[in-house]
Amino acid sequence: MDSPTLPPLILTLALDEESAEFFNALRRQHFPPERNYLDAHLTLFHHLPGTEQAALTRLLSDYARRLAPLPLEVSGLQFLGQGVAYRVGSAALQELHRELQQAWWPWLTPQDQQKRRPHVTIQNKVRPEVARSLHQQLSSSFQPFSATGIGLQLWIYRNGPWEALQYFPFGA
Template sequence: MSNILIVTLEMEEVYQRHFNELRTRYFPAHANYLDAHITLFHHLPAAEPAITAALEAAAQRQPLMLTVAGIVHFGNGVAYRLVSDALQTMHSRLQQTFEPWLIRQDKQPLRPHITVQNKVTDFKARQLHETLSATFTPFEMKAVGLKTWRYLHGPWKAEQYFAFDALAE
């Protein structure tokens, strides 16, 4: 089993299904072995108890509202851009706590997104970006918790789920 832990933000089920359907439609089948996800941290040590404790503490909050604000073309793929001041604040606090274990990628400012296409040609990604952008209207969705995953050199294995507390102040 891998010692690498990935942390994601969990979205409400209706949007999870929506973005999974987009990935199924637009992601190359041979490379689409993950559900749609919002990655917060890419590489943390799985055996570090302070990480679990910090995630448990971070989940003691009300669900986060996210604005799905736009569609981004990034060369060989397309993603939906997410905006949330509350998410940025939570992520920054977790970065401070996780600082001893962060790789360079996880020390960067968070640019939250949901990738629906990757590992294609720039031409194909540009076409999808134009198609999706033509009818896109920003919308709100709820993030309902945090989740950890073991990295299995391709697929991920779900580990723990930390649900946000709707009754928290």
């Protein structure tokens, strides 16, 4: 368990500027404003131990240095019950996630030990009928598109807002 001075860490994939702006515009339009204190993101790990920040940072620096930007395919929409997300597929991203999962297995929560189904949430914590309506609206005109993962972002979780700790650009 994390101490009060060392809250858990979250790892996300940074997206290329054009894709990030596309998702952020949808978030601004459809995410409840009182809950929309983050830009759009693709979460890789939800709860990494703050006590292991130094080890996590070393490994992330090493991975990011040797990785090229990751090609991503935004393949469709996903109804979340109380929200909507865009499904994101990538063999390279799945492989990166598996490798990090193996390296960090003893530290992972059951949620983070599961296979990742990458997505970018653009709406959450709304009534199911509101989410279903948006899902139907966006699905009716959806065309798959490409995006790029350009790095990793490590965050600290503070019971709501996230605080950016470090960015690890790929290939730097």
